[in-house]
Amino acid sequence: MRRTLSADAMRLAIPALSLTILLAAVFWLQPRAMSYVGLNLLFNLAVPIALATIAQMLIMSVNDLDLSMGTFVSFVACVTATFLREAPLVGMLILFGVVVVYAGLGVVIHLRNLPSIVVSLGMSFVWAGLAVLLLPAPGGQAPDWVRALMTMKPPVAPMAIVASILIAIVAHFVVMRSSLGVLIRGVGGNQRSVERAGWSVVGARAAAYGLAGVFAVLAGVALVGLTTSADANIALRYTLLSIAGVILGGGEFIGGRVSPIGAVIGALTLTLAGSFLSFLRISPDWQIGAQGAILIIVLALRLLLNRLEKREKRR
Amino acid sequence: MTFRKMLLASVAIACAAIPASALADTSGKKIALSNNYAGNSWRQAMLTSWEKVTGEAVKAGVVAAADAFTTAENQATEQAAQIQNMILQGYDAIVLNAASPTALNGAVKEACDAGITVVSFDGIVTEPCAWRIAVDFKEMGRSQVEYLSKKLPNGGNLLEIRGLAGVFVDDEISAGIHEGVKQFPQFKIVGSVHGDWAQDVAQKAVAGVLPSLPEVIGVVTQGGDGYGAAQAIAAAKRPMPVIVMGNREDELKWWKEQKDANGYETMSVSIAPGVSTLAFWVAQQILDGKEVKKDLVVPFLRIDQDNLEQNLANTQAGGVANVEYTQADAIKVIESAK
Numbered sequence: 001m002r003r004t005l006s007a008d009a010m011r012l013a014i015p016a017l018s019l020t021i022l023l024a025a026v027f028w029l030q031p032r033a034m035s036y037v038g039l040n041l042l043f044n045l046a047v048p049i050a051l052a053t054i055a056q057m058l059i060m061s062v063n064d065l066d067l068s069m070g071t072f073v074s075f076v077a078c079v080t081a082t083f084l085r086e087a088p089l090v091g092m093l094i095l096f097g098v099v100v101v102y103a104g105l106g107v108v109i110h111l112r113n114l115p116s117i118v119v120s121l122g123m124s125f126v127w128a129g130l131a132v133l134l135l136p137a138p139g140g141q142a143p144d145w146v147r148a149l150m151t152m153k154p155p156v157a158p159m160a161i162v163a164s165i166l167i168a169i170v171a172h173f174v175v176m177r178s179s180l181g182v183l184i185r186g187v188g189g190n191q192r193s194v195e196r197a198g199w200s201v202v203g204a205r206a207a208a209y210g211l212a213g214v215f216a217v218l219a220g221v222a223l224v225g226l227t228t229s230a231d232a233n234i235a236l237r238y239t240l241l242s243i244a245g246v247i248l249g250g251g252e253f254i255g256g257r258v259s260p261i262g263a264v265i266g267a268l269t270l271t272l273a274g275s276f277l278s279f280l281r282i283s284p285d286w287q288i289g290a291q292g293a294i295l296i297i298v299l300a301l302r303l304l305l306n307r308l309e310k311r312e313k314r315r
Numbered sequence: 316m317t318f319r320k321m322l323l324a325s326v327a328i329a330c331a332a333i334p335a336s337a338l339a340d341t342s343g344k345k346i347a348l349s350n351n352y353a354g355n356s357w358r359q360a361m362l363t364s365w366e367k368v369t370g371e372a373v374k375a376g377v378v379a380a381a382d383a384f385t386t387a388e389n390q391a392t393e394q395a396a397q398i399q400n401m402i403l404q405g406y407d408a409i410v411l412n413a414a415s416p417t418a419l420n421g422a423v424k425e426a427c428d429a430g431i432t433v434v435s436f437d438g439i440v441t442e443p444c445a446w447r448i449a450v451d452f453k454e455m456g457r458s459q460v461e462y463l464s465k466k467l468p469n470g471g472n473l474l475e476i477r478g479l480a481g482v483f484v485d486d487e488i489s490a491g492i493h494e495g496v497k498q499f500p501q502f503k504i505v506g507s508v509h510g511d512w513a514q515d516v517a518q519k520a521v522a523g524v525l526p527s528l529p530e531v532i533g534v535v536t537q538g539g540d541g542y543g544a545a546q547a548i549a550a551a552k553r554p555m556p557v558i559v560m561g562n563r564e565d566e567l568k569w570w571k572e573q574k575d576a577n578g579y580e581t582m583s584v585s586i587a588p589g590v591s592t593l594a595f596w597v598a599q600q601i602l603d604g605k606e607v608k609k610d611l612v613v614p615f616l617r618i619d620q621d622n623l624e625q626n627l628a629n630t631q632a633g634g635v636a637n638v639e640y641t642q643a644d645a646i647k648v649i650e651s652a653k
Contacts, residue, residue: 033403041399041425045392137483138417227395228424228442229417237390271396278384278400288387 011250014305015265018248018298022272029279036158043160044150044226046271048073050164051219052238053245053267054171054260058212060246061175061258062205063188064109064116068124069216070239072098074232075131076220081140081230084221088143095217102213106205124239131232138231142224150225163222164264171260174211184208188256245270248298269298341602342376344407346595348383351394351414351438356634360588361412361437364639368592377642378599382406391418398422401431408432408598410591413440416483432601436594436613437586446601448594448611448648450586452484455615456491456535459559460499462582463533466557470501471532474524474556476510476517476544478537488537505529510540514565517543525551534558538585541566561585562616562636567627580620587616589639596645608652 026042027034033042052073059066066072076095084091105123109116154162175181186194187204195201219238224230249266251258273294277287348365352358362383369381384401386393391414399422401409409426413419413435420442423433427444436448463473475492478485489507496502506524510517517540525547534544538561545558555573560566560583573579590613601607616638618626630636 030403032405037429038403041403045396045399138415140417223392227391227418227421229420231391231415231418234391234415234418237388237392274393274396275400275403278397279404281382291387 010305010309011259012262012265014298014301015249015262015269018301019265019269019272022269022276022294026272026276026279029276033275036153040158040160042275043158043164043268043271046268047150047160047163047167048219048223048226048235049238049241049245049271050167050264050267051215051222052235052242053249053263054167055212055215055219056242057171057246057249057251057258057260057263058175058184058208058215059116060243060251060253061185061188061256062106062208063191063254063256064120065243065253066120066212067117067239068120068127069242070236071124071127071131072216073220073223073235073238074230075127075134076217077224077227077230077234078131078134078140078232080146080221080224081142082134084146085141085143095221099210099213099217102216103206103210106207106209107202109209110202110205128232135230135232138229140224140230142228146221146225147228150222164268168261168264171215171264175258175260180204180207185256185258188254188258241267241270244295248295250302340604341378341599344378344599344602345380345382345405346378346408346410346598346602347401347404347406348381348591348595349394349397349401349409349411349413350383350385351391351412352389353385354389357588360631360635360637361591364589364637365591365595368589368639369595372595372599378602381595386414389414391415395419395422398426402426402429406431408434408602410594410598411435411438411440411445412591413438416441432598434594434598434601436590443609446597446607446609446611448590448597448613450590450613450615452487453491453494455584455586456488456493456537457495457498458491458584458617459535459582460492460495460502462559463502463535463557464499466580467532468501470499471503472505472529473502473533473535474521474528474531474544475504475507476521476534476536476540477507478510478512478540480509485537492535502533504535505531510537510543512537512539514540514543514546514563516540518547519543521547522550525553530554531556536561539563541583542569545569555579557581559584560618562587562618562626562630564627564630564632564634564636567618567623567630567636571623571627574620574623582620583618583623583636584615585635586613587638588635589637593640593645593648596640596642597649599642600645600649605649607649611648611652614648 032038052069056066056069079091079094083094109119152159183199183204187201191201223235245266246263248269249259249262273291277290282290353362365383372378373381384397386397394414409431411433419440423440423442423445426433433445435445439447439449477489496504506528508520508524510520521544533556536559541558541560542565548555558581560570560581562583562585616636626636
């Protein structure tokens with residue numbers, strides 16, 4: 001029991017350590033960042049990314065992959081900047097409807113035994129098309145309450161930090177502590193034994209996709225709260241960022257091995273890596289490569305850790 | 316004793332240095348360029364102009380720094396993060412070519428709230444606290460028809476080559492052209508194709524539509540498509556209409572060849588990539604305490620029959636005709652807006 005706990009802790013240690021090192025480096029390069037306002041500026045755009053990462057993590061916990069995350073978040077952003085402001089009831093209905101669509105996708109993928117990559121890639125065109133239909137030219141405006149929520153100034157810690165901690169805690173309880181979460185991860189770990197134990201795998205998949213839809217919707221709403229208006233292409237990067245965030249945070253592509261706290265840390269690390277590189281004044285031509293290098297270093301550390309873990313087990 | 320001497324000496328140096336640094340009010344200010352894309356010749360020329368003009372300005376002590384940043388991917392979220400980093404880095408002004416007119420408004424507002432001057436150009440932002448140096452694309456389209464009306468007073472059929480479908484700039488220029496046709500009703504647009512601002516696409520599109528067209532006396536364009544249109548028309552062995560060019564090097568070269576061979580006459584109009592330097596000087600003027608209207612209009616760069624050779628000589632192979640603006644130009648633009 002103790003050993004598994006320490007392995008879990010170790011799994012979290014690497015992302016936490018990389019975030020700390022990056023943060024220390026950023027503070028050293030730019031002492032101005034070491035303040036309430038500074039931290040908020042560094043991390044506020046990480047909040048929607050963290051939410052999208054949790055959504056991606058839920059899908060990855062049932063061994064699937066969602067390639068439509070970026071376009072879906074963009075679509076939600078467009079709904080938020082248009083319907084949710086002008087006709088809140090209709091907006092809520094649309095957002096609720098798309099969450100149901102997400103759950104339905106989980107059911108279809110399971111029943112028809114379809115590869116999730118293909119289905120979500122197809123859906124990404126649907127979401128992108130709907131987003132362009134809603135906002136053919138960039139525009140719209142964030143609902144006042146969303147804007148107020150994303151720019152509020154809580155005491156002690158800035159909004160970005162409070163929100164990140166809150167997201168991590170909620171996701172941790174849903175995925176790691178609730179029986180539904182155990183079931184979802186079980187489907188990723190060994191679908192057949194979950195089935196034999198008498199659980200409904202279809203239900204678990206639908207729940208995982210539905211929950212992912214909820215978090216992705218929150219990501220879109222949070223993003224519009226920060227940018228004040230939307231654009232049909234606003235979040236295209238989120239597909240890859242969310243996958244990278246999950247992996248950086250200690251999750252794996254298969255086996256239901258995911259870590260919600262790690263995923264949030266992963267999202268923060270990715271955001272911070274960009275700021276770090278721009279503070280370093282690396283030429284933009286090299287920045288993509290440098291961002292990749294940071295990813296590779298962290299992943300190499302992970303591999304090393306996995307090997308140590310295995311050796312420990314063999315003993 | 317020696318320590319006191321050193322102290323005295325440093326005070327003396329500081330006193331001597333102060334009047335020198337007070338030469339311009341903005342000598343301590345730092346300006347950053349936030350750019351969203353660097354993947355074509357226009358943007359490359361824009362960055363080179365920025366580097367050249369601001370490098371001299373920094374050397375002359377007009378401003379303390381003028382650093383250029385380009386995002387790795389052309390994405391609004393990434394540029395928003397870049398702007399927020401600039402706030403942390405303590406820049407006094409941000410000159411911005413935006414990935415989206417609206418999606419950066421949150422970050423721009425944060426910069427304004429932090430007391431930073433934000434000047435957007437080319438890709439402008441709608442946030443009211445920022446300055447906008449916009450291009451009057453409509454006028455660019457209208458002026459083409461006006462030129463044709465002087466050159467061909469009897470009017471006739473026009474072929475319109477448009478840009479990339481669904482892009483704001485394309486809609487604006489096209490609207491301007493149609494406004495021009497309304498103003499000069501002797502002209503009639505008989506065909507309209509999308510050339511995507513690329514010579515090869517334009518050539519293919521024009522070649523495809525030509526057989527269905529009556530005689531065309533003028534071609535109105537958006538830039539980057541005139542040379543392709545000329546090639547297609549020459550290949551069809553039709554009489555060469557007046558093709559309005561778009562300041563690209565290949566277009567100017569073709570025009571020069573035709574001018575030397577048979578006295579071909581036309582004009583060329585587009586936006587100079589050096590508009591980034593105009594934005595720099597406007598930002599500097601605002602930091603200097605000048606009152607500047609929030610919406611300014613960039614003059615476009617027009618090349619005519621008599622200054623063709625001179626502009627062609629100054630244009631790099633494969634590049635775009637360019638002008639770099641000076642502080643005096645910026646002051647003129649600011650004043651004309653009042």
